[in-house]
Each structure stands twice: as structure tokens, then as C-alpha cells.
Amino acid sequence: METHHIRLTSSEVGGLWANYIADSMFICIYKYYIEKVEDSEIKTVLEHALDLSMQHVQVATKIFKEEGHAIPHGFADQDVNVHAPRLFSDEFFLFFTKQMTKGALVTYGAILPHTFRNDIREHFMSCISSTMELFNETTNLLLSKGIEVRSPYIPYLEEVDMVEKQQFLAxxxxxxxxxxxxxxxxxxxxxxxxxxxxxxxxxxxxxxxxxxxxxxxxxxxxxxxxxxxxxxxxxxxxxxxxxxxxxxxxxxxxxxxxxxxxxxxxxxxxxxxxxxxxxxxxxxxxxxxxxxxxxxxxxxxxxxxxxxxxxxxxxxxxxxxxxxxxxxxxxx
Incomplete structure (x- = not known):
């Protein structure tokens, strides 16, 4: 078993760096959303999203400091004015969160296979797990409010059929x-x-x-x-x-x-x-x-x-x- 310090690989550094930049931005965004939201149920979802972004930034910051890697500038208080008037509706905040969780799951899923150190793997597995929870919470709230947009229904297959003509590609x-x-x-x-x-x-x-x-x-x-x-x-x-x-x-x-x-x-x-x-x-x-x-x-x-x-x-x-x-x- 290796006991010496294992350096971060390029994929691990790049994944943490992108994680920090994006979540420092989402911290600013969700601080503003929380200040403006009126619906208490939607506010709970937004607070959950803010908490996850803050956790991710804290983990990335800790690892970068331990490795002697520069902390990205990212985004900070000067990039948000929580006292500005409302720009979007409460429903928008919820739709936005649903779409951002979908994108985050794709991003984390692409990073995880290229991580090797145990702490980095655990971080991105935690990111996936917690984002799935937020995705589920957001989807359930959209459905309960009757504002989720489902994809179309199509008939169930009654039997298996094989493609026989090139016209399938036309x-x-x-x-x-x-x-x-x-x-x-x-x-x-x-x-x-x-x-x-x-x-x-x-x-x-x-x-x-x-x-x-x-x-x-x-x-x-x-x-x-x-x-x-x-x-x-x-x-x-x-x-x-x-x-x-x-x-x-x-x-x-x-x-x-x-x-x-x-x-x-x-x-x-x-x-x-x-x-x-x-x-x-x-x-x-x-x-x-x-x-x-x-x-x-x-x-x-x-x-x-x-x-x-x-x-x-x-x-x-x-x-x-x-x-x-x-x-x-x-x-x-």
C-alpha cells in the first residue's frame, strides 16, 4: 500500500477547478434568488442548492490549499447585488434549478471516471449523490405545483419489430x-x-x-x-x-x-x-x-x-x- 503523498492528476485539478468556478457563481446566484423568492417551498429548494454550492467550494478550497495550488478567483460578493429588484419569477427560480441540476449531473458524471485519488473520487461521488437529491426535490415540487412539463406520451410496443428498410434513416x-x-x-x-x-x-x-x-x-x-x-x-x-x-x-x-x-x-x-x-x-x-x-x-x-x-x-x-x-x- 502506498503511503507517500499522491499528487493530483491533470483531470483531477481540472475537475476541481471547474467545480470551484461554477459553484462560486451559483453561490452568488442563489443568494439573490433566496432574497427575492416569496414561495416558502421554492425557498427551501433554493437554500438546499446554495448549501451544496458552498460545500463544494469549501472542499475544493481545502484541497487546493493542501496541495499548494492557487485558489481561483471565481465569483464573489462584488458579482451580486441581492438588493436589486426582482428580475425573474419564483417559478423561474425552480425551473432554473431543475435545468442546472441536469447539467451538473452530466458534468460530474464526465469528471468522475477520470479521478484516481480516493478523496477526489469521494468528493465527486458526493457531488453526484447530493445533486441527484436536489434534482429529485426540484422535480417533485414542480410536479406537486402542476407546472412540470412532461415529455410526450407514445403507445407501448405490443411486439418486437426489426428494422428492415434503409428508409428508417431517411x-x-x-x-x-x-x-x-x-x-x-x-x-x-x-x-x-x-x-x-x-x-x-x-x-x-x-x-x-x-x-x-x-x-x-x-x-x-x-x-x-x-x-x-x-x-x-x-x-x-x-x-x-x-x-x-x-x-x-x-x-x-x-x-x-x-x-x-x-x-x-x-x-x-x-x-x-x-x-x-x-x-x-x-x-x-x-x-x-x-x-x-x-x-x-x-x-x-x-x-x-x-x-x-x-x-x-x-x-x-x-x-x-x-x-x-x-x-x-x-x-x-
């Missing part, structure tokens, strides 16, 4: 087969994530202080609206319901609860998550027309994500992630 011309359950799932989910994104950039576009940040938010709204229509059309052409916009609203305020840095970073993070969603949806969508649309739309949001990164760099808001050594530079 999509542009001729008779199109019905959508598979997996295709429906991803189309429905991507309508929902774009609806949330549209609400976020609409609100942020109202309160951003910098013109280039407002332009970025306006462009994000246009992209979301267009992609919602494309995905919804596939569902409706197959006589399936498209998700209706959530019963939430953006308040008509121009006073910002968050710094432009935080808002730009959050939108960039959500855009990156959207790219991951489209990649997963593409792999699960055999119909050529659907796959082609995912490929095209992936490229569109990839350019939007790049512009978000350029905006963060322009204003000095983007921390450089942990990285390898440039040996060529050292040899000069």
Missing part, C-alpha cells in the same frame, strides 16, 4: 417514419433548454451595463427563438405536443442583480452545455434530416460560444484554466 424526401422515443426525448428537452436560455438572455439583456454584453444577449435570444421553432416543428409534424413556454416572466427592470462578468459567464456555460446536448442528441437521432439540423445548429451555437469567450477575454473576465508546461517557451 428524412428529407418521401414518406418519413415516426420519430423514435429517443428522438422525441432530445427534441423535447432541447426546446426546454432553449426556452430557459431565452428567458435568461432576455433578462440579462435588460440589465447589462455594457453595450457589447447587451448585444451578445440579444443575439442569444434570436438564436434560442429560432432553434425552439425548428425543434417544435419536428414534434408538431409528428402530431406530438411541443413544450409550451413556462408560466414565468421577466420583470421590466433595468437594475442588474449580477455583474456583467457573471451574466456573460453563465450564458457561456449554458451555451457549452447546449453543445453537449446537441452532440448527444445527434448520436441518438438516426433520421438524416434531424441529424443534419443538429449538426448545423451545433455550428451556430459553437460560434456563439466562441464569441462569448472572446467577450470574457476582452474584458479581462476569463481565468486561465490549469494547463501544462510550454517546454518550447522555457527552452528559449
Amino acid at each position: 428524412g428529407w424526401w418521401g414518406k418519413q417514419r415516426p420519430l423514435t422515443a429517443a428522438e422525441i426525448t432530445h427534441l423535447y428537452s432541447n426546446v426546454q433548454t432553449n426556452q430557459l436560455g431565452m428567458l435568461v438572455v432576455t433578462g440579462f439583456g435588460q440589465v447589462s451595463q455594457l453595450e457589447d454584453v447587451r448585444d451578445y444577449m440579444r443575439r442569444g435570444k434570436e438564436i434560442s427563438q429560432k432553434q425552439i421553432k425548428i425543434f417544435s416543428d419536428y414534434l408538431m409534424k409528428n402530431d406530438l405536443p411541443a413544450p409550451v413556454p413556462w408560466s414565468t416572466s421577466v420583470e421590466p427592470t433595468t437594475e442588474s442583480p449580477f455583474s456583467d462578468k457573471l451574466m456573460t459567464f453563465l450564458v457561456s456555460m449554458m451555451t457549452a452545455a447546449g453543445m453537449g446536448n446537441y452532440g448527444t442528441a445527434l448520436s441518438a437521432s438516426p433520421r438524416r434530416d434531424i441529424a443534419a439540423d443538429y449538426t448545423r445548429l451545433f455550428g451556430e451555437i459553437a460560434l456563439y460560444a466562441e464569441d462569448g469567450a472572446n467577450l470574457l477575454i476582452k474584458h479581462g473576465w476569463l481565468e486561465r484554466p490549469p494547463h501544462g508546461v510550454d517546454r518550447d517557451e522555457l527552452m528559449k
Whole structure:
């Protein structure tokens, strides 16, 4: 059994670093949400979300200090104004939390297989477990309030059938087969994530202080609206319901609860998550027309994500992630 100190690997450092940055941002967000929420049941969920983010930051900070690794700047009190007027409704806070837990489960699930030290594995397993609890709590509350948006129902299979014709892959011309359950799932989910994104950039576009940040938010709204229509059309052409916009609203305020840095970073993070969603949806969508649309739309949001990164760099808001050594530079 090894008794000497085991250094963190690149994947462990990168995972902890990303964990710290994201959760320091969510601490700011949930402090504001808790200050504005009126529904006591939703407030309990938001307090749970804040507590988890604070725990994650504390663990990452402790490990970095023990390893002699610089603590990221992330986000702090200067990035939030809890006294700013309400920007979103209570229902939005709940929908936002549900979508963030879904994204966090994907992120933690991707990090965990690349961790080796026992304490790091335990941390990310704990992150997954606690996030699953929050996801369950949020979903149950959405259902109990009658505002959860379920995916469409389809008939149960009465017998097993095999695909016999290449037409199963077709999509542009001729008779199109019905959508598979997996295709429906991803189309429905991507309508929902774009609806949330549209609400976020609409609100942020109202309160951003910098013109280039407002332009970025306006462009994000246009992209979301267009992609919602494309995905919804596939569902409706197959006589399936498209998700209706959530019963939430953006308040008509121009006073910002968050710094432009935080808002730009959050939108960039959500855009990156959207790219991951489209990649997963593409792999699960055999119909050529659907796959082609995912490929095209992936490229569109990839350019939007790049512009978000350029905006963060322009204003000095983007921390450089942990990285390898440039040996060529050292040899000069």
C-alpha cells in the first residue's frame, strides 16, 4: 500500500477547478434568488442548492490549499447585488434549478471516471449523490405545483419489430417514419433548454451595463427563438405536443442583480452545455434530416460560444484554466 503523498492528476485539478468556478457563481446566484423568492417551498429548494454550492467550494478550497495550488478567483460578493429588484419569477427560480441540476449531473458524471485519488473520487461521488437529491426535490415540487412539463406520451410496443428498410434513416424526401422515443426525448428537452436560455438572455439583456454584453444577449435570444421553432416543428409534424413556454416572466427592470462578468459567464456555460446536448442528441437521432439540423445548429451555437469567450477575454473576465508546461517557451 502506498503511503507517500499522491499528487493530483491533470483531470483531477481540472475537475476541481471547474467545480470551484461554477459553484462560486451559483453561490452568488442563489443568494439573490433566496432574497427575492416569496414561495416558502421554492425557498427551501433554493437554500438546499446554495448549501451544496458552498460545500463544494469549501472542499475544493481545502484541497487546493493542501496541495499548494492557487485558489481561483471565481465569483464573489462584488458579482451580486441581492438588493436589486426582482428580475425573474419564483417559478423561474425552480425551473432554473431543475435545468442546472441536469447539467451538473452530466458534468460530474464526465469528471468522475477520470479521478484516481480516493478523496477526489469521494468528493465527486458526493457531488453526484447530493445533486441527484436536489434534482429529485426540484422535480417533485414542480410536479406537486402542476407546472412540470412532461415529455410526450407514445403507445407501448405490443411486439418486437426489426428494422428492415434503409428508409428508417431517411428524412428529407418521401414518406418519413415516426420519430423514435429517443428522438422525441432530445427534441423535447432541447426546446426546454432553449426556452430557459431565452428567458435568461432576455433578462440579462435588460440589465447589462455594457453595450457589447447587451448585444451578445440579444443575439442569444434570436438564436434560442429560432432553434425552439425548428425543434417544435419536428414534434408538431409528428402530431406530438411541443413544450409550451413556462408560466414565468421577466420583470421590466433595468437594475442588474449580477455583474456583467457573471451574466456573460453563465450564458457561456449554458451555451457549452447546449453543445453537449446537441452532440448527444445527434448520436441518438438516426433520421438524416434531424441529424443534419443538429449538426448545423451545433455550428451556430459553437460560434456563439466562441464569441462569448472572446467577450470574457476582452474584458479581462476569463481565468486561465490549469494547463501544462510550454517546454518550447522555457527552452528559449
